[in-house]
Amino acid sequence: MTNGIEIINDYPEDKLIATSDIPTLKxxxxxxxxxxxxxxxxxxxxxxxxxxxxxxxPYPFYEEEFPHHVKAYEDQFKNNN
Structure with a gap:
């Protein structure tokens, strides 16, 4: 753990990284x-x-911030007639 951040994968030679939850990330x-x-x-x-x-x-913020994702999700369930 570095700076309170848990590193799940770290491959410095490839410059690849994956972290677990970072509660302080804004x-x-x-x-x-x-x-x-x-x-x-x-x-x-x-x-x-x-x-x-x-x-x-949380909703409704998600729908306001990402309307294209909500539309794509809803379109999956529309009848294609």
């Missing part, structure tokens, strides 16, 4: 609003991308 959207959830983690590779995962974002 995610801020482009409007300066914090996106709060039940847990946050980071994983990725320097030569590719890093991904931040936020679990448990």
């Amino acid at each position: 995610i801020i959207n482009s409007d300066g609003v914090e996106i709060k959830g039940q847990g946050t983690s980071i994983e990725g590779m320097d030569s590719d991308v890093f991904e931040i995962t936020i679990l448990g974002i």
